[in-house]
Amino acid sequence: MAAFGTVFMPEMSLASFDGESWSAPAVVPSDRLELHPGAHVLHYASTCFEGLKAFRHADGSVNIFRMDRNIKRLMQSSELLSLPPVDPHMLETMIMDIVRQFANAVPEPPGSMYIRPTHLGTEPAIGKAAAPSATSLLYVLLSPVGDYFAGGDHTLRLLLEENGARCAAHMGMVKSGGNYASALQPIMKARASVKADQVLFCPGGDVQETGAANFLLIDGNEIITKALDETFLHGVTRDSILALARDMGMSVSERELSVEELLERAVKPGAEAALSGTAAVLAPVGTLIHQGREYTVSNGRVGETTAKLRQALNDIQWGHSTDPHEWLVRV
Numbered sequence: 001m002a003a004f005g006t007v008f009m010p011e012m013s014l015a016s017f018d019g020e021s022w023s024a025p026a027v028v029p030s031d032r033l034e035l036h037p038g039a040h041v042l043h044y045a046s047t048c049f050e051g052l053k054a055f056r057h058a059d060g061s062v063n064i065f066r067m068d069r070n071i072k073r074l075m076q077s078s079e080l081l082s083l084p085p086v087d088p089h090m091l092e093t094m095i096m097d098i099v100r101q102f103a104n105a106v107p108e109p110p111g112s113m114y115i116r117p118t119h120l121g122t123e124p125a126i127g128k129a130a131a132p133s134a135t136s137l138l139y140v141l142l143s144p145v146g147d148y149f150a151g152g153d154h155t156l157r158l159l160l161e162e163n164g165a166r167c168a169a170h171m172g173m174v175k176s177g178g179n180y181a182s183a184l185q186p187i188m189k190a191r192a193s194v195k196a197d198q199v200l201f202c203p204g205g206d207v208q209e210t211g212a213a214n215f216l217l218i219d220g221n222e223i224i225t226k227a228l229d230e231t232f233l234h235g236v237t238r239d240s241i242l243a244l245a246r247d248m249g250m251s252v253s254e255r256e257l258s259v260e261e262l263l264e265r266a267v268k269p270g271a272e273a274a275l276s277g278t279a280a281v282l283a284p285v286g287t288l289i290h291q292g293r294e295y296t297v298s299n300g301r302v303g304e305t306t307a308k309l310r311q312a313l314n315d316i317q318w319g320h321s322t323d324p325h326e327w328l329v330r331v
């Protein structure tokens, strides 16, 4: 199987904003874009994107998971980046139409079709360092993906970083390329120095998120994760897992979690830690690394509750169980 996100459907849906209105979306080849070298995005990083998935069910239907949430988040990111406003109905139509066009290429579970709406500032204006791009491009790219978790019972090693942040505090809830670029060096250093898979950013001791996923601590019947604020990305998977946890009768605590409390609780029997995100769903964490010391999360293996929540979410996505929250939209 090719690496996640490296195979693309040959066409994508694309619309452009000319400063006043959106063009009608068109289906165009997905292997090129025409941009002026002075385009705003190439200099001042006026870009945001989304990641969501379409799933094939046993009855042959193709179903998109929580598209409304991802559309809202792209609208919010665009607004916070001063990009032209995204028309949610147009974007929904673009997503539905392009997924329908490539419905036959949506893999069977555990695979899926990863959907990547992208919005970028195109105005050729290198003098606009402190002014928004008047024009933009919005496109929806498709990438069939396999199971991110072919790794079986592998658990992740996270380095806790208290001194650095993933991105500027006011940019946390914006899904923008610059945030990922800013997290790269800390992640690469953590890989090289302590063989960490990811960095868990905890500026000033506040447990936030990793480079591309939210963090959850599970302690018996309680699930604890940072309450929503502007410093981190409001994951759709996080929200879905918390809803399923409530459905199962678990107590959900959305609040501040300090590094000190995390390390104290994580090593106790029955504790579990996990990362949530569209790509990995719910990924078990086995080791936390802090100031040169390694803390094994409970017994270091995949936790029972993590596996149960992950299965419950997959069952809905794959059509193996009912969809009580009406998260799926049939294309």
Ligand SMILES: Cc1ncc(COP(=O)(O)O)c(C=O)c1O
Pocket: 051, 209, 210, 211, 212, 213, 214, 233, 234, 235, 236, 237, 238, 276, 277, 278, 279
């Ligand atoms: C920084 C960051 N946090 C959290 C998430 C999880 O968000 P979601 O569950 O919507 O995929 C992602 C993945 O998109 C991410 O990049």
